[in-house]
Amino acid sequence: MAIITINRNPDDLLEQSKELIQACINGNRHSQSRLYKQFAPKMFAVCMRYSKNREEAEDIMQEGFVQVFKSLHNFKYAGSFEGWVRKIMVYCAIQHYRSRSKMHRIVDIETIPIEQTCKEDILDRLQKKELLEMVQALSPAYRMVFNLYVFEGMKHREIAEHLGISEGTSKSNFFDAKVILQRAVTNSLKIANQNF
Amino acid sequence: MDKDLQDIEDLFYSALNDNEENPSPKAWGEVDNQLDKESVISIKKKYTSVKRIAILLLLLLGISVYELNKIYDRNNFAENKKPDSINQKKSTQSFDKISKETTGNVSGQPAGSNSWKNMPKGNETLPDSLNYQQELADEVYEKNNEKKYLKEKYLVQSSPSKKRIWKNQLVFDSSKKLSLTSEPFVRSAVKNENPADDNRSFADYNNNKEYQQIPYYKSLQNELAENMILESKDSIDIKNSYQLLITSEANIFNTGNSNVAENKKKNTETLSRFSITPFFSPDIAWYRLQDENVNNQAANAIDIERDEKHEFSSTYGVLADYRLNKQWGLQSGVTLSNINIITEPEIIYAQPDNSGNVKYRVNNSSGYGYILPSFSSKPGIGDSLYAFTSTHSLRYIGIPISVTYSFIKNKFTLGAKMGVSANFLTKAKLETSVEKGPDNSVEIVNNIHGLKKAYFSGLAGISIDFKINKRIALAFAPSMRFALIPINKNALVKSYPMSFGSSVGLKIEL
Numbered sequence: 001m002a003i004i005t006i007n008r009n010p011d012d013l014l015e016q017s018k019e020l021i022q023a024c025i026n027g028n029r030h031s032q033s034r035l036y037k038q039f040a041p042k043m044f045a046v047c048m049r050y051s052k053n054r055e056e057a058e059d060i061m062q063e064g065f066v067q068v069f070k071s072l073h074n075f076k077y078a079g080s081f082e083g084w085v086r087k088i089m090v091y092c093a094i095q096h097y098r099s100r101s102k103m104h105r106i107v108d109i110e111t112i113p114i115e116q117t118c119k120e121d122i123l124d125r126l127q128k129k130e131l132l133e134m135v136q137a138l139s140p141a142y143r144m145v146f147n148l149y150v151f152e153g154m155k156h157r158e159i160a161e162h163l164g165i166s167e168g169t170s171k172s173n174f175f176d177a178k179v180i181l182q183r184a185v186t187n188s189l190k191i192a193n194q195n196f
Numbered sequence: 197m198d199k200d201l202q203d204i205e206d207l208f209y210s211a212l213n214d215n216e217e218n219p220s221p222k223a224w225g226e227v228d229n230q231l232d233k234e235s236v237i238s239i240k241k242k243y244t245s246v247k248r249i250a251i252l253l254l255l256l257l258g259i260s261v262y263e264l265n266k267i268y269d270r271n272n273f274a275e276n277k278k279p280d281s282i283n284q285k286k287s288t289q290s291f292d293k294i295s296k297e298t299t300g301n302v303s304g305q306p307a308g309s310n311s312w313k314n315m316p317k318g319n320e321t322l323p324d325s326l327n328y329q330q331e332l333a334d335e336v337y338e339k340n341n342e343k344k345y346l347k348e349k350y351l352v353q354s355s356p357s358k359k360r361i362w363k364n365q366l367v368f369d370s371s372k373k374l375s376l377t378s379e380p381f382v383r384s385a386v387k388n389e390n391p392a393d394d395n396r397s398f399a400d401y402n403n404n405k406e407y408q409q410i411p412y413y414k415s416l417q418n419e420l421a422e423n424m425i426l427e428s429k430d431s432i433d434i435k436n437s438y439q440l441l442i443t444s445e446a447n448i449f450n451t452g453n454s455n456v457a458e459n460k461k462k463n464t465e466t467l468s469r470f471s472i473t474p475f476f477s478p479d480i481a482w483y484r485l486q487d488e489n490v491n492n493q494a495a496n497a498i499d500i501e502r503d504e505k506h507e508f509s510s511t512y513g514v515l516a517d518y519r520l521n522k523q524w525g526l527q528s529g530v531t532l533s534n535i536n537i538i539t540e541p542e543i544i545y546a547q548p549d550n551s552g553n554v555k556y557r558v559n560n561s562s563g564y565g566y567i568l569p570s571f572s573s574k575p576g577i578g579d580s581l582y583a584f585t586s587t588h589s590l591r592y593i594g595i596p597i598s599v600t601y602s603f604i605k606n607k608f609t610l611g612a613k614m615g616v617s618a619n620f621l622t623k624a625k626l627e628t629s630v631e632k633g634p635d636n637s638v639e640i641v642n643n644i645h646g647l648k649k650a651y652f653s654g655l656a657g658i659s660i661d662f663k664i665n666k667r668i669a670l671a672f673a674p675s676m677r678f679a680l681i682p683i684n685k686n687a688l689v690k691s692y693p694m695s696f697g698s699s700v701g702l703k704i705e706l
Contacts, residue, residue, distance in 0.1 A: 029228070036224055040218070044217045044218065044219040044223075045216050057217075069231055139578075141577075146205070151212070164557075166548050169577055
């Protein structure tokens with residue numbers, strides 16, 4: 001039986017995708033469709049973290065892919081193509097947030113006590129979907145700061161520049177977001193325990 | 197509190213970083229549609245510069261074709277009208293011969309005078325040069341287009357210099373030409389021993405019917421009689437020949453050049469080096485928007501373009517023209533242009549401004565402004581307000597400098613111009629109507645952040661002037677103005693103002 005090995009290394013993927021990228025630059029719609037299918041699941045997951053629901057995530061992802069195809073000629077093959085695409089998605093999410101999202105707090109952080117438990121235990125008991133929903137449930141300002149800090153590895157100074165806020169505000173929002181998520185996790189674990 | 201919950205970001209990172217989710221199948225369809233739209237926009241933008249170049253090339257081509265056509269017509273006309281080149285050459289040679297001989301005569305060499313002794317009177321027996329001169333004079337007199345012919349002839353002869361003759365400048369010094377032609381004859385101021393002979397010779401010519409018909413003959417006779425001093429040894433025939441030569445030559449030059457002068461005078465009366473044009477131009481204005489950074493600001497240009505609408509814009513001012521020559525000139529002056537843009541209803545959010553105070557930020561294509569309504573004087577970061585409309589107005593003082601090309605067609609002067617303008621911001625006003633309970637509150641700020649103090653724009657256009665009288669013409673000039681650099685920086689988008697206006701004004705020649 002033949003064993004097919006799929007190399008998931010982004011750099012190797014880049015090598016394999018060079019022709020595909022060039023075809024996309026030339027405006028070949030079929031190639032663009034292939035590229036989209038290749039990266040859509042990962043990018044959609046990224047967009048989901050920055051959105052409150054699937055619809056909003058799809059909007060961001062669509063804008064992101066349009067920008068990807070428009071800017072493909074700027075890609076210099078100097079790094080990971082996936083990282084480059086992801087960066088565009090994040091910037092689109094930031095733009096989306098800056099232009100459309102309405103910031104409001106949806107959870108009172110003082111009302112939910114934090115439960116003491118360990119990470120492995122939490123991951124066993126909570127599904128990724130639930131964790132994603134917790135992030136999505138954050139207010140846009142908190143969600144943006146949390147995502148940019150945790151997943152994109154940005155410093156608070158960079159976040160402040162991107163979002164047009166002060167560095168102090170970024171830190172404050174991050175702290176608040178963490179507290180909200182801690183309480184949300186605790187709350188979910190309580191419910192999970194009750195179900196058991 | 198458990199450490200894992202304290203470092204909850206790690207929990208979320210490990211759970212969600214490599215997560216994958218499948219979007220709905222229709223998502224690609226949306227991307228596909230967007231790409232179609234973008235490709236159309238990209239083609240439109242791509243060909244904008246090509247269109248500009250094409251317009252400029254067309255203008256230059258038009259001017260070149262017109263100029264070449266004019267030169268061709270002129271040459272063609274001159275070729276058809278003037279005697280053949282051989283005859284012309286012969287005439288010139290004969291004339292030169294006469295001059296040489298007479299010069300020799302005046303300087304005391306009697307041999308030259310013999311060639312003139314037997315010269316009979318009348319057109320048929322005149323030397324070639326004199327035949328030619330007389331034919332020319334007759335033609336000038338008989339034909340209605342004598343002015344045009346001589347003007348064309350003169351222009352061809354005077355080529356390639358063809359200098360423009362300006363107002364208050366003597367168009368053509370016929371007396372100088374006459375004096376040069378007759379210089380050998382008058383140089384020697386020896387009094388004629390027999391004045392009666394001279395009188396007779398002039399009387400003979402007065403009776404010559406052919407020469408009676410030559411224009412200006414009478415007046416020239418008087419002038420020549422005063423200027424011409426003949427030597428005693430000159431025979432009547434020589435004197436007559438001199439007279440005939442001078443008269444015919446003088447007539448040709450005087451008739452021709454007086455006509456040329458007359459025509460030119462007409463033109464020069466309408467043209468002076470300086471003119472000023474106060475004008476007003478209602479403009480169709482728009483912005484060409486470019487994303488500040490393609491990665492993170494791409495959506496701004498599209499969104500802003502969709503949400504904004506240019507209101508009535510205008511340009512007015514005074515332009516001064518300085519003519520370099522018949523066709524080319526320079527134009528400068530002072531213009532005042534207004535740009536008014538209205539933004540559709542939107543939600544605005546509170547953010548810290550540059551000095552750290554939290555205010556509501558209103559974004560637009562020109563830049564951004566901060567407002568702080570009295571009913572919401574202490575907003576928190578992220579607080580929002582509904583802005584019904586937001587209008588921003590910009591005013592620039594412009595100093596244009598253009599190269600102009602123009603030509604006269606009867607009462608019309610048609611022209612084209614191309615140049616650049618330095619534009620200085622003098623006013624930036626942001627007026628926002630925000631929600632205040634059941635009513636609206638209008639907030640006005642006179643500061644739009646992100647705007648540069650000055651920018652450069654290019655301009656190109658055509659002009660049509662209709663002459664009302666000697667000094668005043670009605671000027672109509674459709675023109676296009678386009679920013680060469682963005683008017684803003686550190687704003688959401690780079691904005692390049694563009695406008696098309698048809699200015700109307702009065703051109704006053706100074």
